[in-house]
Amino acid sequence: MAGMGKRMRPHTLTVPKPLIPIAGKPIVQRLVEDIAKVCGTKVDEVAFIIGNFGKEVEKKLMEIAASVGAKGSIYYQEEALGTAHAILCAKEALKGNLVVAFADTLFKADFKLDTSSEGIIWVQKVEDPKPFGVVTLNEKEEITKFVEKPETFVSDLAIIGIYYFKDGEYLSKELQYLIDNNIKDKGEYQLTNALDNMKNKGTKFKPGKVTEWLDCGNKDSTVQTNERYLDYIxxxxxxxxxxxxxxxxxxxxxxxxxxxxxxxxxxxxxxxxxxxxxxxxxxxxxxxxxxxxxxxxxxxxxxxxxxxxxxxxxxxxxxxxxxxxxxx
Structure with missing residues (x-):
């Protein structure tokens, strides 16, 4: 959640986008609570990757982690160098069973996380896949390819920004490999490149499918998400x-x-x-x-x-x- 939230200005001039409320709770709190529900087991730690948001925001984030019975920790991304770089900023927290989530999206799902899987990438069908990372599947419903913001049609299964990894240390090594070898896509270090490398080394990634994907990227989509959430509760x-x-x-x-x-x-x-x-x-x-x-x-x-x-x-x-x- 280190981004500046430019598409949500003026609301993000004084608070980071993930602290904007949806049905009375900050977006990031809704996300943390929903992930904790699908994990089906105790969450030990919630690590927040942020910019320089100030002590009051950091205090609120610690309270959000505590609300699900977890330790909270803060890590900083001081320069916007891509999703892979952002996650690696929390290298100390990349251990064991791990869920990675980007804090401008919410979801509704009716399942419990299968922690025996090597990796799960949550996806949703979209009409226009160009703005998203997408995946392709084989006949076994395994992910065969990751493509970041495809200019020509590859798939309509968009990655919604929530991922499960059975081995956090392995993910950390693959992210570090991108940084060490200056491997970029569209000028940034992309998580999808690390996922592709892991797949090529034999990691089996499965698609996780949600009931509904709720975007909080701009004013209109956030108002719509507020409507949907109010209807849920x-x-x-x-x-x-x-x-x-x-x-x-x-x-x-x-x-x-x-x-x-x-x-x-x-x-x-x-x-x-x-x-x-x-x-x-x-x-x-x-x-x-x-x-x-x-x-x-x-x-x-x-x-x-x-x-x-x-x-x-x-x-x-x-x-x-x-x-x-x-x-x-």
């Missing part, structure tokens, strides 16, 4: 007891955080409201409004408002960053 208690709802209609599913105030408003469906946010005289649907924001006289949909943002105006499709004030 709609049977849970999503409105905090301390929230104050006055003369308003909540159309579920909606998440409303602690001490939020909703008055003279129609909220929902598919809205997440952060702690301490105030919404008055408005209609809000399919949106993410973060903490301590203020919304007045608004009719908004498919929108994101950052922490401590203020919006007062008319119907809009918005992407408003932290601490902005907009009055129309």
């Amino acid at each position: 709609k049977d849970q208690q999503l409105v905090a007891k301390s929230a104050r709802i006055t003369n308003s209609v909540i159309i579920p599913p909606c998440y409303v955080g602690e001490n939020a105030e909703i008055s003279n408003t129609i909220l929902g469906p598919f809205v997440s409201v952060g702690n301490g946010t105030k919404i008055t005289d408005s209609v809000v649907k399919k949106s993410i409004i973060q903490e301590k924001a203020v919304v007045k006289n608004a009719n908004i949909s498919n929108s994101m408002l950052g922490n401590s943002a203020t919006f007062e105006g008319k119907p809009s499709d918005l992407s408003v960053g932290d601490f902005n004030t907009i009055v129309l």
Whole structure:
């Protein structure tokens, strides 16, 4: 999660993208919890590979690791040199049974991880495979080829960014080999190159298939992922007891955080409201409004408002960053 999240600006100017909330929890916390569920066994350590995000972010990440009963550790990627380089920054943590995940994607799956496999690469069929790494399969459902962002059609099975390795030390050696020999693809050290080398040496990689792949790469996809997640957890208690709802209609599913105030408003469906946010005289649907924001006289949909943002105006499709004030 060391990237700058440029496609999510202005929301990533003040917080890293994986800490943006989905249905009331940061993206990375949702990801860690979902991986822990499919592992089916105790997670010993969660290693976060980050940029210089500051001590408050690092403290939050340690809390996320502790929430699944694991030790948390922090590693830094100071220069964007590719996925293989990023993973190798956490070399000390590359041991034993290992799951590697990129923190701008969420997934839903109904299975337990088969730890007897040498390697599992989670994939999903996509209409346009060009922006992704893809795999090809043989008749035994084993992965035969890895291709990073193919310019011509090779396969429509896109790698979603979650991987299992039975031998973390072996992965570490293959990543180090790329660095030592300056083996790059499209100017960066790519994990897919290491996977291809491991396959050629006899490692059997299987495809792992998920029920749904949820992207958090930009504003629209993140709002859509928030909608899907709210639908998954709609049977849970999503409105905090301390929230104050006055003369308003909540159309579920909606998440409303602690001490939020909703008055003279129609909220929902598919809205997440952060702690301490105030919404008055408005209609809000399919949106993410973060903490301590203020919304007045608004009719908004498919929108994101950052922490401590203020919006007062008319119907809009918005992407408003932290601490902005907009009055129309």
